[in-house]
Amino acid sequence: MKLNRRNFFKLAGVAGAGALATGAKTAEAWESKAPKDPFGCLVDLSRCVGCRKCEQGCNEVNKLLPPERPFVDMLLLNEKRRPDANSYTVVNRYFTGKSDEQDHLLPTYVKIQCMHCQDPACVSACLVGALTKKESGAVHYDVSKCIGCRYCMVACPFEIPAYEYFDPLTPRVRKCTFCFERIEKEGGVPACAAICPVEAITFGKRSSLLDQARTRMKKDPARYIDHIYGEHEVGGTSWLYLSDVEFNKVDFQDLPSEPIPKLPETIQHSLFSYLWSPIALFGVLSVVMANAKSKKNKEDES
Amino acid sequence: MSHSPSATHSKFFTPGVWVMLVFMFIGAVAVAARFTWGIGSVTNLDNSHPWGLWIGIDVATGVALAAGGFTTSFLAHIIGRHHYEVIVRPAILTAMLGYTFVVLGLLVDIGRTWAIWKPIFSWNTNSALFEVAMCVLVYLHVLYFEFAPTVGEGIGGRVKTLVTAVTDKIMWIFIILGVVLSCMHQSSLGTLMLIAPTKLHPLWYTPLLPLLFLTSAIAVGFPMVVFETTLVSSSLKLDSEMKILTPLTRITIFILGLYMVLKVGDLVYRDVLGYLLDGSTQSNSFLVELGFGVILPWLLLITPGVRKSRGMLFFTCCLIVGGVVLNRINVFLVGYHSPYAQTSYFPAIGEIVVTAGLIAALMFLYRLAVTFLPVLSASKQEVSS
Amino acid sequence: MIRLLNRQGVSVFAVVSAMLFCCNSTQASSTSEWTAPDQEAAKEFAALPVELIVNIKDESPYERSLRLLDQGLSIKDMPSHYFLLDSPIIKKQEDRYGPVRFMHAKHARLVRDCAVCHHYRPEDPAVKEINRCSACHQDAFDPRVVDRTGLKAAYHLQCMECHREMAKGPLSCTGCHDKKIPDHVKLIKLVDKPEPSQVTEECLRCHENQGRDMLKTAHWLWRGPSTHTVGRSKEIEIGKGTIAFNNY
Numbered sequence: 001m002k003l004n005r006r007n008f009f010k011l012a013g014v015a016g017a018g019a020l021a022t023g024a025k026t027a028e029a030w031e032s033k034a035p036k037d038p039f040g041c042l043v044d045l046s047r048c049v050g051c052r053k054c055e056q057g058c059n060e061v062n063k064l065l066p067p068e069r070p071f072v073d074m075l076l077l078n079e080k081r082r083p084d085a086n087s088y089t090v091v092n093r094y095f096t097g098k099s100d101e102q103d104h105l106l107p108t109y110v111k112i113q114c115m116h117c118q119d120p121a122c123v124s125a126c127l128v129g130a131l132t133k134k135e136s137g138a139v140h141y142d143v144s145k146c147i148g149c150r151y152c153m154v155a156c157p158f159e160i161p162a163y164e165y166f167d168p169l170t171p172r173v174r175k176c177t178f179c180f181e182r183i184e185k186e187g188g189v190p191a192c193a194a195i196c197p198v199e200a201i202t203f204g205k206r207s208s209l210l211d212q213a214r215t216r217m218k219k220d221p222a223r224y225i226d227h228i229y230g231e232h233e234v235g236g237t238s239w240l241y242l243s244d245v246e247f248n249k250v251d252f253q254d255l256p257s258e259p260i261p262k263l264p265e266t267i268q269h270s271l272f273s274y275l276w277s278p279i280a281l282f283g284v285l286s287v288v289m290a291n292a293k294s295k296k297n298k299e300d301e302s
Numbered sequence: 303m304s305h306s307p308s309a310t311h312s313k314f315f316t317p318g319v320w321v322m323l324v325f326m327f328i329g330a331v332a333v334a335a336r337f338t339w340g341i342g343s344v345t346n347l348d349n350s351h352p353w354g355l356w357i358g359i360d361v362a363t364g365v366a367l368a369a370g371g372f373t374t375s376f377l378a379h380i381i382g383r384h385h386y387e388v389i390v391r392p393a394i395l396t397a398m399l400g401y402t403f404v405v406l407g408l409l410v411d412i413g414r415t416w417a418i419w420k421p422i423f424s425w426n427t428n429s430a431l432f433e434v435a436m437c438v439l440v441y442l443h444v445l446y447f448e449f450a451p452t453v454g455e456g457i458g459g460r461v462k463t464l465v466t467a468v469t470d471k472i473m474w475i476f477i478i479l480g481v482v483l484s485c486m487h488q489s490s491l492g493t494l495m496l497i498a499p500t501k502l503h504p505l506w507y508t509p510l511l512p513l514l515f516l517t518s519a520i521a522v523g524f525p526m527v528v529f530e531t532t533l534v535s536s537s538l539k540l541d542s543e544m545k546i547l548t549p550l551t552r553i554t555i556f557i558l559g560l561y562m563v564l565k566v567g568d569l570v571y572r573d574v575l576g577y578l579l580d581g582s583t584q585s586n587s588f589l590v591e592l593g594f595g596v597i598l599p600w601l602l603l604i605t606p607g608v609r610k611s612r613g614m615l616f617f618t619c620c621l622i623v624g625g626v627v628l629n630r631i632n633v634f635l636v637g638y639h640s641p642y643a644q645t646s647y648f649p650a651i652g653e654i655v656v657t658a659g660l661i662a663a664l665m666f667l668y669r670l671a672v673t674f675l676p677v678l679s680a681s682k683q684e685v686s687s
Numbered sequence: 688m689i690r691l692l693n694r695q696g697v698s699v700f701a702v703v704s705a706m707l708f709c710c711n712s713t714q715a716s717s718t719s720e721w722t723a724p725d726q727e728a729a730k731e732f733a734a735l736p737v738e739l740i741v742n743i744k745d746e747s748p749y750e751r752s753l754r755l756l757d758q759g760l761s762i763k764d765m766p767s768h769y770f771l772l773d774s775p776i777i778k779k780q781e782d783r784y785g786p787v788r789f790m791h792a793k794h795a796r797l798v799r800d801c802a803v804c805h806h807y808r809p810e811d812p813a814v815k816e817i818n819r820c821s822a823c824h825q826d827a828f829d830p831r832v833v834d835r836t837g838l839k840a841a842y843h844l845q846c847m848e849c850h851r852e853m854a855k856g857p858l859s860c861t862g863c864h865d866k867k868i869p870d871h872v873k874l875i876k877l878v879d880k881p882e883p884s885q886v887t888e889e890c891l892r893c894h895e896n897q898g899r900d901m902l903k904t905a906h907w908l909w910r911g912p913s914t915h916t917v918g919r920s921k922e923i924e925i926g927k928g929t930i931a932f933n934n935y
């Protein structure tokens with residue numbers, strides 16, 4: 001029995017060393033899991049007229065509750081709103097100092113919704129994989145897997161996922177779905193893009209939208225600032241923004257171009273892929289423990 | 303000191319126990335409200351502050367402070383410092399109760415409590431939280447297994463024989479597993495916040511966060527043992543165990559020192575010292591954490607007089623424990639900055655009473671266990687002394 | 688609202704709704720009798736399918752203006768003075784507002800430069816110089832013409848930007864559109880031979896705000912004589928605000 005145990009410890013030690021070697025080998029560089037040719041939307045802030053029709057279209061298509069104040073109520077634009085559990089998208093109004101020839105201040109309207117990141121932090125964070133990035137580009141939430149831990153909300157750099165805090169047992173995480181059921185059908189368009197009267201939201205393949213954005217900037221350089229928000233932010237997002245005012249004036253954050261999951265995933269995988277480190281540690285500790293034990297036995301004998 | 307562990311059989315319903323029961327009752331009321339009207343009805347959580355006191359204290363701090371379990375069993379069982387064995391049982395008891403309450407806290411905090419089992423079948427190995435969840439789940443059962451012999455002894459008779467027969471031969475696996483799992487999830491708790499680089503304050507956001515969490519957890523292990531042993535021996539009027547505790551904290555000098563070097567070195571290396579004196583809540587909180595939770599207790603610990611004085615040692619260990627508690631609160635709450643929040647987060651009464659109720663329940667069960675099960679080894683003080 | 692209902696148990700809303708129905712019926716009967724010929728023509732023209740012009744000539748707005756001037760195109764060459772902007776292309780996606788009546792001639796006389804709106808010409812020399820909007824702008828996000836807006840956005844962008852720049856012309860939705868009023872026959876749920884108060888109640892089911900507003904208007908508060916309206920002078924001498932029942 002004792003011999004067996006000693007043997008096992010040795011074996012464990014070898015296994016641990018082996019695991020260490022494979023682990024070191026498999027801890028390769030992090031790779032983006034972004035879909036190759038996703039859909040996206042290009043929001044042109046210089047076109048948006050703040051009519052809130054996108055909010056209305058979104059509400060109807062996603063069968064959300066009717067809003068407390070009707071969509072034609074433009075007084076709501078006096079406050080800064082955020083998407084919440086019952087509104088996947090909201091439009092805010094900013095006065096950035098831009099004015100017309102008569103010195104009237106001109107508003108800039110900003111539509112906010114899930115950016116559908118190329119490498120979404122929420123998808124990386126969700127422990128049960130309830131959030132996934134689809135090939136279409138949509139970041140999809142599957143309520144049947146969700147446990148309601150809200151780690152996705154902690155992870156999201158855009159602070160988009162909202163939560164049904166007043167549902168005692170079955171709260172859901174709520175966010176823009178990119179109308180994934182519509183866009184995955186031939187010719188399907190997200191509700192907000194379909195209803196927008198001025199095509200402030202252009203729907204298409206992300207690669208094509210980037211080209212279109214550059215074309216628009218080239219055709220009218222005086223109109224746009226030279227930045228496509230979402231092209232590089234957090235490794236790229238499916239939703240892109242063009243603007244005629246500086247983005248930080250309308251509450252866009254300066255974000256790093258590194259995909260957010262890169263660091264935590266690199267750490268997780270280099271430490272734990274194939275569980276090499278726990279196995280190695282287990283092996284080492286078994287050897288240590290066995291040695292300590294045999295030493296004690298010897299002392300006891302002498 | 304050579305006493306074998308025995309039940310204290312002290313008087314159970316002391317005024318302190320009644321106070322705990324009151325706290326437990328109030329907490330239970332808040333929990334009932336949470337399960338009737340939702341998390342929003344008892345907390346100040348919102349879309350900008352998805353994690354609050356329950357995650358910061360009940361879960362993150364709970365896990366850290368339960369580190370005494372694996373650090374003492376490593377010391378006594380794995381590297382064979384057997385004279386420390388007297389503190390293993392109480393430490394394992396604390397860890398077991400600690401983790402039980404981590405899970406209870408989680409059950410209150412997660413929205414879909416009934417779905418808590420889902421991570422067992424639905425895996426996302428990219429997620430640090432998945433690893434934490436799995437480790438906590440397994441480790442909780444490891445702890446129950448490690449504590450089983452104590453329960454067996456307490457019941458005695460055939461149960462004891464049976465439990466000993468089952469656990470004796472394979473206990474070593476569980477002891478090692480306990481250490482391995484602890485190292486894994488103590489560090490991964492630090493990885494959790496690495497998913498929010500734009501939200502976590504630069505004083506805390508560092509790729510070293512997992513390592514800092516692990517070292518601080520190991521560093522707080524023995525101080526936590528000192529803390530609770532001193533409390534328990536005072537409360538139950540037991541002999542002081544300074545002969546064990548003084549050498550124990552000598553080990554802490556090295557680990558806490560390592561933590562201090564890592565933490566300060568990281569600040570210097572990342573060139574974020576400028577944030578230290580900007581007067582913000584965050585920088586003040588960091589200064590308190592580092593100054594009173596790490597540097598001051600370390601300076602105290604290297605003084606031999608402090609290690610030998612029961613009162614000073616208790617005070618020092620309180621500082622270390624407080625430092626780690628504050629660190630976890632800082633990382634999960636104070637340092638968490640929402641880019642769009644209109645208000646800042648402060649826990650609601652409902653959150654505080656649930657947390658207080660859980661801690662009271664933990665202490666209640668601890669007292670229940672040491673009263674009726676062979677956990678503590680110290681002998682009763684003579685009445686005259 | 689309670690006040691509105693209780694007051695004398697009769698309703699002003701019944702009047703309003705009766706008037707509405709009355710108007711509808713007269714309208715219906717009048718269309719069968721007489722139609723504006725240009726409106727009918729405009730309707731037909733709006734519904735005509737148009738083939739998409741994919742390729743356009745790449746030229747600056749200035750070149751374009753000059754060339755149109757060279758060709759001597761003027762207001763006299765306009766085929767139509769009036770258009771109804773009511774394309775099936777738009778209605779395919781969204782159909783919330785009524786069609787826009789567009790005074791083409793009026794705009795042309797004000798703007799004078801055809802190239803302001805007819806800003807590109809087809810690349811194919813065989814195609815005529817000036818085409819309708821929907822010849823180039825059709826479905827939104829058409830992959831064949833990625834840099835081109837769809838018809839709905841083309842209208843809105845062209846009209847609204849110009850209206851804003853000129854500080855002339857409507858900018859709000861209903862400045863150009865009739866709000867598409869849903870068919871109330873399907874929406875209204877009333878028992879047979881309803882009491883006037885029941886009718887009011889039914890109106891208020893959706894139009895609560897309008898009901899509240901109504902209570903503040905002279906139609907409700909009027910205290911002067913009201914016998915001067917021909918054919919409606921049912922001896923209400925001191926106004927609705929005092930004793931009147933509904934003036935059927």
